[in-house]
Amino acid sequence: MFVKAVAGIGQCWYNGRRGSGKGEAMEFTVVRSPEEGVPYLNRLKNAGLLAVDTETTGLDAHQDQLRLVQIGAAGMPVLLIDCVPFLEDSRGRAFLKEVLEGDSGKIFHNAKFDLQFLRGEGILPENIRDTMLSAELLRPCGGPRKVNLAAVASHYLGVSLDKTEQTGDWSGALSDSQLAYAASDSRILLQLWDCLAGRLRENGLERIADIEFACAPALARAEYDGISLDLGQWEHLCTDIQNQYEMALQALYAYSGEPSYQLTLWGGEEALDVNFDSNAYVLKLLKKNGIQVSSTSRYSLAPYHNHPLVKALTEYRKYAKLLSGFLHPLPAQIHPVTGRLHPKYGQIGAYSGRMCCWGPNIQQIPRETRFRSCFRAPEGRTLVLADYSQIELRVAAQISGDVRMKSAYTKGEDLHRLTASLVSDTSPEKVTAAQRQAAKAVNFGLIFGMGAAGLQQYAAQSYGVDMTMEEAVKFRDAFFRAYAGISWWHHDLKAGHFMEGRTMTGRKFLFTPRSGVSELANTPVQGTAADILKRALGLLYHEIREKDWKLVGIVHDEILLEVPAEDGANAARCLKAVMERAGADILPSVPCVADAKTAHSWAAK
Structure with a gap:
């Protein structure tokens, strides 16, 4: 890729377009003040589609900064808005709000990321198109396995994108190479969407695409808002679970005998002859006590679940997993700026369409009161908890x-x-x-x-x-x-x-010749339930967009809000209404019922 920049205006050339022996020229212009953007304002507002991308100084919307906002539209150069000087002027923020909150469709690649940084500046785009989500929906239709922008552009357009600058330093003065890179990502989105929109239409995926696109701002809001954890209560819970873990160990020692220990290089102790985390050791212990199984899996041990040894082993595994998977890691994941946990959501986490979650995975927090009671609303606020009944x-x-x-x-x-x-x-x-x-x-x-x-x-x-x-x-x-x-x-x-x-809703997935009736039945059911929840989130976003209502948790069939205490009753009615409307939109002859209530902690559900 070559760059020529003159007085803030540049050109770059794409090489490698399929079927083309010539490069495709592309202009861009750097905008550093609202005055420099004014000549383009009406054209941007009247454009049917805008390609939008951002460059940031890091990946954390609460600690890192928005460096560039790139906006492309048909028939005009890509605008590279230099946010450092541009947003120092309140007119700059007003300019971006006018453009990005207008009626035009906005094309992003992984909108969830960009929307969080824009939210930090008070800019709330809607009417989203997302080429990454589109590519994920098109995977069963011959699409690529990887859905990063370079992979998708290569697969559908035959374009090779140079992503070298992606991991560069965006905090200082920007080089010509960085500016050209930023412009290329925005411009390619217009071409890519033109192709993907046709593919979605050809494969009957338009309806589910609209649901996914509308859901993206809600998930961006959920990641940005985060959820509050009562750290003191969590630490007490850690102590209780540690004690139960030790009791389970003692119950197992009744069958294995007390282990002998040796000192480690770090001054601790490790057992030499007892290892309840070793399948081979546990299998030998089980057979020694009359439990003839070929595996130590939960399924294999289910027929013996009342045997004292299996009970002790089950308790040990349960508490060991809680300590290593949730109790010890969570405090370290509290954000240093917000003081909250900020789970990340994979919007299409499974091929059925169900979401996944990590950092932390609150979808796997145990339903026990002692766990969920640690997730509480701050003073002056309340939680609104809603879930679908038997969805x-x-x-x-x-x-x-x-x-x-x-x-x-x-x-x-x-x-x-x-x-x-x-x-x-x-x-x-x-x-x-x-x-x-x-x-x-x-x-x-x-x-x-x-x-x-x-x-x-x-x-x-x-x-x-x-x-x-x-x-x-x-x-x-x-x-x-x-x-x-x-x-x-x-x-x-x-x-x-x-x-x-x-x-x-038309989401497509593929089976194999080995797929049994369980998979054939479960996948469309689980997927449709996921589509209903995503439809509800898209509707909910319009209700909470500019309110002080935080979207703090999403757990498969459950949505959690955090609102000012005086808004609790109204928020509960609103959440119940949008969830039931989403169900009615997708299930024509079976009513969907959602239950919503206010509470001080998550344990009330």
Whole structure:
């Protein structure tokens, strides 16, 4: 890539365009003051699409600075807005707000990142298009595995982008090479979107793309806002869990004997002859105590879950994982500027469309009160907690068309109580709490094609329900007699030899010849439930965009807000309304119900 810069205006040439022997000239101009931007204002405001990119001094929107904002539009040079002088003038911020908050569509690549830095300057773009999300949606349609800008541009346009400057120093004076690099990323977005928009349309992905694009600003808001952790309470919890960990170790020593120790190079101690983290050692210990298994997995040990050794081992593993996975790492992840945790969300974290989370992964915080009570609203504020009621079962009812299940949801009946009544031949009003708990395992297990043996294991592991194999077979047979539509749905999946599937919104995913009925059924259900939540987040963003309402947590079917105490009741009504509207938009004949409440801590849900 070569650069020529004259009086703030430059040209660079793309080399390597597929089918072209000539470079494609591209102009850019550096804008350092609002006055220099004024000649372009009307053209930018009237453009149908704007390509937007940013360069920053780092990756942290709370500590690093916005260095450049690049804006490209058809028929004009790319504007490189030098934020250091430009945003020192309040008119500069007003200029960017007028351009980026206007009606034009804004094309980003990984909008979630750029939107956080723009939010830090009070600039809140909407009407987003995202070429990275588009490429992720197009993966099952022959798209590239990697979705960074260079990989996507290479795959769809045959353009080779030089990303050398990406990791350079953007805090000082900018070189001609840096300016050309910044301009090229913005300009390529216009060409890339033109191609990807057609691919989305050809593959029936426009609806799900709109949902993903609208969700991106909400996730940017969630990452930027973060969630408050009561550190003192968390430290007390660490002490309690450490004590329980030590008790579990002592229970295991009753079977293994006390270990002998040696000093490490760092002055600590390590056990020489006992290692409960070694599968080989644990397997030998289990067999020595009459538990003949070939694996130490949770699934293999489920039939022996009442054996004292297995109980102790399960407790040990549980507390060891809590200490290493959550309790010890979380305090170090509190942000030095905000004093809050700032989880990151992978918007399309699984091929089903479900999100993932890290840094920390609050989606895996245990549901126990002692854990969730540590996540609290600061003084003068309150949390609003909302989740969907049985969202995946409702989606399964819609997809399968099961008449009885759809009727139950339409009438507002308790499906778990209904299932308990049907499989035990008991009237609904006489169903016990234990029967309803067993029905949860039956509903959530069998809806996705689990066999009787799998149901028996699943009930014990996930719901603490012991059932014999005979009971599991009886429950399974009774379930499919009661819900014939589910039975026929599974039959069709088995007979169809499907190699691809879709959610209710059109998201596409591929199967393999080895995919069983469980995967064939679960993926579109889980994916549709994820699409509903993302639709809700897109709607919610419009409600909270300029309010002092923080989006602090997203956990699959659950959304957490933090709002001023006086706004709590109104925020709960708003959150419930947008979640139910999102469900109604996607499930035409099964009502979605969301429950919302205010509370001082997350434990109230």
